[in-house]
Amino acid sequence: RTNEIKMAIPLLDAIDIEGKDVSADALLTQRKIAEYLVADRKAHYHFTVKGNQPTLLQDLELYFKDRREPDFVEQTPPDHGRIETRKIWTTTELNGYLDFPHVGQAFVVERHCVEKKTGDSSLDIAYGITSRIPEQAGPQQVLKVNRGHWTIENSCHYILDWNYDEDRSRIRTGYGPENISRLRRFAIGVIKSKGARSVA
Helix, strand or coil, rough: CCCCCHHHHHHHHCCCCCCCCCEEEEHHHHHHHHHHHHHHHCCCCEEEECCCCCHHHHHHHHHHHCCCCCCEEEEECCHHHEEEEEEEHHHHHHHHCCCCCCCCCEEEEEEEEEECCCCEEEEEEEEEEECCCCCCCCCCHHHHHHHHHHCCCCCHHHHHHCCCCCHHHHCCCCCHHHHHHHHHHHHHHHHHHCCCCCCC
C-alpha cells in the first residue's frame, strides 16, 4: 500500500549491510536513503542518476560531455548473439559540488551493443554516483557493481515486467496479487530449471 521509496529503508533494516554496496535504480536515488545507508548503516551506495534528480543529472551530463579516453573498457564474450563493449569514466572532481550526501565518485557508463545476426547496434549511456572513493573502488570495480545491478534487474524484474506485463496487472483484491506473483515466479523458476534459453 505504498511505493518502493518508503519501503526501501524498512526492508534494509532487516539485513546486515555494513560494508556492502547497495545498488539502486534511479527511483531510489534519494538523499534520505543515501544518508541512511552511509551514516546510519555504514554501507555504501551505488545509484543510477536519471530525470527524477534533474539538477544532479544535468551536472553529470555537463561534466562528462567532453569525454576523453575511458578509465576502463570491458568487452564481454558474444553471448546470446550480441557483442557488448562497456566503457566507464569516473571522477572525484564533483564530490564537493554535487548537492548529494556522501558522494565518493561520479561516473558514466557507455554500453555499445552489436547484434551479430543483423549488425544492428545500440548505445546506452548511464550516469551514476557512488559513496565509495577511488581507493575503495577503482573504475573496474565500479563497473562491476553497475553491471551486477543490471544482471539482477534483467534476470528477475525485466522478465516479470516484459513477459508477464506485471506492472499493468489488474489483479488487486484480497490475496490475488500476492498469489499471482508467486505463480509467475514459480513458472519462471520451472522454465529456467529446464535449461530454456528464453523465458518468453
